[in-house]
Amino acid sequence: MNIPLLNRLAQFGKPSPALTEASTRAQATVDAVCLALPEVLAVAVIAIESGQALASYAALPSLNPAKAALYNAEVVKQKRQAIKALGLNGEKIEDILITLREQLHLLRLSPDEQRLLYLAVSARDTNLAIARDVLKTYCQ
Template structure:
């Protein structure tokens, strides 16, 4: 794994309250560049593969509706968890982040993700 991806994961793990898992995945191929989970029973690469289908479906919906927009992020709230799929500005990759909603604040989590993804954006 590249140093900037290792640093990104370390920053997320250390600074995002309620951290569960994170991945960085390429949209066109589904290749997961980096992944990590603090829970043994949570496979972030499997989650990322399914979330890739969510991103593709949303892109298809936008195209079918004739909208001139791009997906920025998709937020999925579950009982006890928040999942954020943050799509890069160029649409080539996404960051998937799962947090424990009893320990995390959505606004703060999004702000921290934005802060730490800057190095990833510049390197990929």
């Protein structure tokens, strides 16, 4: 039976092809980071404009990078505004490091500045230079 209203309603539950493709690429990035940095605590690919996590992984149940995605995207947006307010024309954010007592949180923007790769690692178990290199390698 072909009922136009029902056919249109059925389409609302389907993700757009662009979102599915972006999520697939994001999941591949998350998987690659986990392989390159086995001691990772959390990793996520975040759409900066919406603050939505396109893919994420957490080694600990208490650490949910998808839940913090909006806040990490907001950090980037606020830093962009600060750069503009300081008149630093031509400058771009490469990465942001947030140092906690026991963890390092790194945020790296994609080359098109539309996505953000978020990484959380143990400050004791991970070399910061290696973590930054992994982010740089897989942030696309």
